[in-house]
Amino acid sequence: EAQVTQNPRYLITVTGKKLTVTCSQNMNHEYMSWYRQDPGLGLRQIYYSMNVEVTDKGDVPEGYKVSRKEKRNFPLILESPSPNQTSLYFCASTQGGTGLNSPLHFGNGTRLTVT
């Protein structure tokens, strides 16, 4: 089954403790992206990757890191999480850029709480 898999689904952590949220897709998509969803703010892009070894900042990159060493994986790293990073995170992928015909495929989300 074609899918984007995120792990974990739920994560509670403390301020300053490094964490990684994994994202993997099995559709051979070139483009991958991370979004955060907050009430009343919709989805905001954190980082995206057009292809392996190519990453770029989105609208809200501060406090986050990503890497794209393989085509299928795009982990999101919070090296020193803070409470304002408490949010619902989505990974998404598509073939080519978002301006092309194919839509974004989303994972089921990771709900992160930082205390």
Added chain:
Amino acid sequence: AQSVTQLGSHVSVSEGALVLLRCNYSSSVPPYLFWYVQYPNQGLQLLLKYTTGATLVKGINGFEAEFKKSETSFHLTKPSAHMSDAAEYFCAVSAGYSTLTFGKGTMLLVSP
């Protein structure tokens, strides 16, 4: 630059009534436009998209949207609401190959 404005954070309709969710966009180049739906505890799913060609676009579950360039709008409609349509709906615009900008979302509430 590109942006999306969705009018109304919540829309309430009765089952069987017309659904109208409003979306206006801003883009410096011809846009691609999308509507996504999010059910509770799930990711987003594509409802429909406009890229080029016919301005009236039909999607899944009986939804459709019309691209109106002169009004910079892409409103989502469904003739008759069903209880299963209750969800959050997001309009999104892409004016390039690298970013998809989402609106803040509209929660659709359907009452019996």
